[in-house]
Amino acid sequence: MIRKLIEKIQKTDAPIVVGLDPMLSYIPEHIRKQAFEEFGETPAGAAEAVWQYNKAIVDAVYDLIPAVKPQIAMYEQFGVPGMTVFQKTVDYCKEKGLVVIGDVKRGDIGSTSAAYAAAHLGRVQIGSRSFAAFDEDFATVNPYLGTDGVKPFVDVCREEKKGIFVLVKTSNPSSGEFQDRLIDGKPLYEHVAEKVVKWGADCMEGDYSLVGAVVGATYPEEGMRLRKMMPNAYILVPGYGAQGGKGADLVHFFNKDGLGAIVNSSRGIIAAYRQEAYSQFGEAHFADASRQAVLTMREDIRQALASKRMKIF
Amino acid sequence: MIRKLIEKIQKTDAPIVVGLDPMLSYIPEHIRKQAFEEFGETPAGAAEAVWQYNKAIVDAVYDLIPAVKPQIAMYEQFGVPGMTVFQKTVDYCKEKGLVVIGDVKRGDIGSTSAAYAAAHLGRVQIGSRSFAAFDEDFATVNPYLGTDGVKPFVDVCREEKKGIFVLVKTSNPSSGEFQDRLIDGKPLYEHVAEKVVKWGADCMEGDYSLVGAVVGATYPEEGMRLRKMMPNAYILVPGYGAQGGKGADLVHFFNKDGLGAIVNSSRGIIAAYRQEAYSQFGEAHFADASRQAVLTMREDIRQALASKRMKIF
Numbered sequence: 001m002i003r004k005l006i007e008k009i010q011k012t013d014a015p016i017v018v019g020l021d022p023m024l025s026y027i028p029e030h031i032r033k034q035a036f037e038e039f040g041e042t043p044a045g046a047a048e049a050v051w052q053y054n055k056a057i058v059d060a061v062y063d064l065i066p067a068v069k070p071q072i073a074m075y076e077q078f079g080v081p082g083m084t085v086f087q088k089t090v091d092y093c094k095e096k097g098l099v100v101i102g103d104v105k106r107g108d109i110g111s112t113s114a115a116y117a118a119a120h121l122g123r124v125q126i127g128s129r130s131f132a133a134f135d136e137d138f139a140t141v142n143p144y145l146g147t148d149g150v151k152p153f154v155d156v157c158r159e160e161k162k163g164i165f166v167l168v169k170t171s172n173p174s175s176g177e178f179q180d181r182l183i184d185g186k187p188l189y190e191h192v193a194e195k196v197v198k199w200g201a202d203c204m205e206g207d208y209s210l211v212g213a214v215v216g217a218t219y220p221e222e223g224m225r226l227r228k229m230m231p232n233a234y235i236l237v238p239g240y241g242a243q244g245g246k247g248a249d250l251v252h253f254f255n256k257d258g259l260g261a262i263v264n265s266s267r268g269i270i271a272a273y274r275q276e277a278y279s280q281f282g283e284a285h286f287a288d289a290s291r292q293a294v295l296t297m298r299e300d301i302r303q304a305l306a307s308k309r310m311k312i313f
Numbered sequence: 314m315i316r317k318l319i320e321k322i323q324k325t326d327a328p329i330v331v332g333l334d335p336m337l338s339y340i341p342e343h344i345r346k347q348a349f350e351e352f353g354e355t356p357a358g359a360a361e362a363v364w365q366y367n368k369a370i371v372d373a374v375y376d377l378i379p380a381v382k383p384q385i386a387m388y389e390q391f392g393v394p395g396m397t398v399f400q401k402t403v404d405y406c407k408e409k410g411l412v413v414i415g416d417v418k419r420g421d422i423g424s425t426s427a428a429y430a431a432a433h434l435g436r437v438q439i440g441s442r443s444f445a446a447f448d449e450d451f452a453t454v455n456p457y458l459g460t461d462g463v464k465p466f467v468d469v470c471r472e473e474k475k476g477i478f479v480l481v482k483t484s485n486p487s488s489g490e491f492q493d494r495l496i497d498g499k500p501l502y503e504h505v506a507e508k509v510v511k512w513g514a515d516c517m518e519g520d521y522s523l524v525g526a527v528v529g530a531t532y533p534e535e536g537m538r539l540r541k542m543m544p545n546a547y548i549l550v551p552g553y554g555a556q557g558g559k560g561a562d563l564v565h566f567f568n569k570d571g572l573g574a575i576v577n578s579s580r581g582i583i584a585a586y587r588q589e590a591y592s593q594f595g596e597a598h599f600a601d602a603s604r605q606a607v608l609t610m611r612e613d614i615r616q617a618l619a620s621k622r623m624k625i626f
Binding site: 021046083127144178179181 | 334337345349354359400421424428441460462480483494495508
């Protein structure tokens with residue numbers, strides 16, 4: 001799957017993932033109104049609004065980008081109707097040819113991680129048949145429980161040719177509280193990075209492993225060191241845009257081949273119409289604003305990479 | 314909610330939580346057969362089998378125990394029908410008067426953790442109305458992202474009088490890989506424990522905080538130290554039984570008041586009928602075997618506490 005992701009990045013010339021993290025407050029009034037009229041001010045109504053919003057944005061940007069990253073928490077908060085729309089969103093994006101990164105940050109003891117891996121990347125055996133539940137292409141994984149919590153995901157990646165991104169250094173302000181603490185002279189996140197290399201060593205597709213890493217755009221210096229420590233790990237980079245990460249910060253996350261990183265923007269794209277810079281589109285044309293925001297982000301990253309004489313491919 | 318949990322523990326004289334972690338392979342043939350006849354060998358069929366299995370076990374043990382802990386991964390692997398049965402199970406257990414600990418191990422950056430907290434413990438605003446999605450009483454939380462990933466859960470606990478258990482030292486074999494590493498002379502899990510104390514300081518109900526901790530029964534020495542470090546945190550103790558933890562190991566997790574810990578057993582209770590010790594019940598009477606296993610576990614813990622001259626209350 002990492003090979004497919006790279007091919008899509010090369011084809012679109014855009015190492016960009018759009019985070020489908022729909023808050024109700026982002027969704028234009030006319031979509032909410034119609035959904036509430038049909039299903040009431042209920043979780044089913046909220047889920048319908050999310051679905052219509054997602055669909056319009058995906059329709060407007062799918063030809064420009066390689067991948068999307070739905071954040072499952074935003075769907076889970078609406079209960080079962082929310083999870084139904086999470087699944088519909090995953091399915092629809094795959095139909096549109098997009099690579100889907102399920103931002104689920106799961107992780108547990110071995111047997112439980114195996115169930116999560118089956119839920120999001122693999123298949124579950126039911127009697128004589130097997131089924132895929134949510135069937136994303138990639139999932140994000142939390143490493144706090146150590147190897148036996150991550151291994152079941154790696155096993156499924158190898159079997160199903162899927163991929164994972166392990167949380168190494170997260171984008172949030174307090175990520176340093178534990179992740180930056182020094183252990184034998186090195187921050188915890190570097191110890192996690194060493195494990196990422198190990199976990200990913202025997203599931204390579206070409207130059208890159210099915211086991212990647214999450215490193216926040218908000219920590220460019222850490223990103224530079226981690227890039228070197230994990231040469232074969234694709235880095236999923238959240239924190240661009242709304243969280244404060246800038247194009248110039250991103251170059252360090254890429255390898256010399258112009259590959260090795262994919263940058264996420266969520267709010268900055270899906271709620272672009274609410275920003276001053278895209279206000280000319282108006283709420284009615286929110287999806288066009290999202291398309292323009294993708295084009296602007298792509299240009300920002302291209303220029304940053306060009307200034308460092310890096311080629312996307 | 315921690316007060317309610319303590320009252321239930323005192324009333325049942327059993328600091329026990331039954332882990333509702335249904336693997337299809339645990340479910341007796343006659344239940345699976347009937348569910349598959351009705352819904353086919355499909356996720357809906359699997360979910361129905363899980364529901365009937367859970368219901369029978371809850372009916373057989375609810376008067377003996379204060380709480381249950383459904384492990385959401387086991388439901389998530391069956392997709393939307395699985396999540397529907399997760400919700401039905403939570404609702405049913407609450408109807409039966411049980412405290413429900415959602416073993417979800419969620420944790421993310423602030424705004425996303427807020428959505429998870431709303432999904433599992435709080436309410437979500439939809440237009441002019443508000444709804445609770447899964448509405449467990451407690452949830453387990455992963456601390457890797459630091460304070461801003463945990464704080465939204467704590468805020469919801471305070472508002473809704475719910476509770477969380479933060480992963481401190483997990484029960485699995487490789488938990489030490491990161492959690493045991495020394496930072497300023499102390500293992501990482503002790504640094505997390507210090508934060509648990511801090512996070513929980515301003516949401517006390519009587520002697521205990523709404524912010525508790527997860528510490529595995531498989532690490533009794535660590536449990537002893539952590540018990541002293543977090544005097545007001547209730548400790549959720551997984552790893553008893555099938556994972557190797559024994560009654561005698563558990564005494565260190567309790568405070569002198571006989572409170573402060575609740576011990577989970579999953580497979581050991583719900584799949585008791587498959588063990589040699591309960592084979593006289595047979596597959597048809599699997600729920601009776603579960604009841605007997607609860608009684609045996611209760612006795613094991615009572616004796617262990619008595620031998621240390623601890624009273625449950």
